[in-house]
Amino acid sequence: NAGVTQTPKFQVLKTGQSMTLQCAQDMNHEYMSWYRQDPGMGLRLIHYSVGAGITDQGEVPNGYNVSRSTTEDFPLRLLSAAPSQTSVYFCASRPEGTPGTEAFFGQGTRLTVV
Amino acid sequence: AQSVAQPEDQVNVAEGNPLTVKCTYSVSGNPYLFWYVQYPNRGLQFLLKYITGDNLVKGSYGFEAEFNKSQTSFHLKKPSALVSDSALYFCAVRDAYNFNKFYFGSGTKLNVKP
Numbered sequence: 001n002a003g004v005t006q007t008p009k010f011q012v013l014k015t016g017q018s019m020t021l022q023c024a025q026d027m028n029h030e031y032m033s034w035y036r037q038d039p040g041m042g043l044r045l046i047h048y049s050v051g052a053g054i055t056d057q058g059e060v061p062n063g064y065n066v067s068r069s070t071t072e073d074f075p076l077r078l079l080s081a082a083p084s085q086t087s088v089y090f091c092a093s094r095p096e097g098t099p100g101t102e103a104f105f106g107q108g109t110r111l112t113v114v
Numbered sequence: 115a116q117s118v119a120q121p122e123d124q125v126n127v128a129e130g131n132p133l134t135v136k137c138t139y140s141v142s143g144n145p146y147l148f149w150y151v152q153y154p155n156r157g158l159q160f161l162l163k164y165i166t167g168d169n170l171v172k173g174s175y176g177f178e179a180e181f182n183k184s185q186t187s188f189h190l191k192k193p194s195a196l197v198s199d200s201a202l203y204f205c206a207v208r209d210a211y212n213f214n215k216f217y218f219g220s221g222t223k224l225n226v227k228p
Contacts, residue, residue, distance in 0.1 A: 031214050033214065040123070040220050040221075042218035048214050048215070056214075058215065099213040102160040104160070105157035
C-alpha cells in the first residue's frame with residue numbers, strides 16, 4: 001500500500017521557470033490538499049480538492065494552480081517560479097466521512113528556486 | 115478565525131523523563147484537534163486526535179494528549195521519553211466551517227538526550 005506518493009523529492013528551478021509537482025494516492029480518498037512548510041511557520045494550505053473536478057483555494061494560493069481530473073491525482077503547478085516559493089511541499093489526502101478523520105501525508109518535495 | 119499556537123520552538127528532555135509539548139488553540143465551535151510528528155526528511159505522521167469524549171486521548175508510540183477546554187489547550191505528553199522520540203511535532207485544528215481545512219502550529223522540535 002503506497003499511500004500518498006509525491007514526485008519529485010527534490011527540485012531546483014530558475015526564477016521564471018514552470019513545473020508541476022505530482023501527487024498520487026491509492027486509498028480512494030476524496031479529499032486532497034497541498035501545503036507548504038516554511039521554517040517557523042508550520043504548514044500552510046495552498047489549494048485543496050473535495051473530489052474530481054472540484055478545487056478551492058487555501059491560505060496561500062497565489063502563484064499556484066491545481067486541477068483534479070481523477071480521484072487519484074492532484075498535481076500542483078507553479079506557473080512562473082519565484083524565490084519566495086522555495087519551500088517544502090506536502091500533499092495530503094483524507095477519506096470522506098466524519099469530520100474528525102485525520103489526513104495522510106506524502107514524504108514531501110523540497111523545492112529551491114534560484 | 116481558527117488558529118493554533120505552539121509557544122515553544124524547542125523542548126529538551128532527558129531520556130526516561132516525562133515530556134510535554136504545548137499547544138493552544140482558537141476555534142469557533144467544537145474543536146477537532148490533532149497531533150502529527152515529522153521525522154527528518156519525512157512526511158507528517160498522525161499521532162492522535164481529540165474529537166469528543168474523554169479529555170485524555172491516547173495515541174501512537176505511547177503518546178497521549180490532554181484536552182482542556184477552559185484553557186483552550188491540547189498538550190502532548192509522554193510519561194517516559196525515548197531518544198527515538200526526537201522529531202518535529204505539529205499541533206493542528208480543523209476549520210470549524212470547512213472540514214477540509216486544517217490549521218497547523220509552527221512546530222516544536224523535541225530533543226531527547228541520552
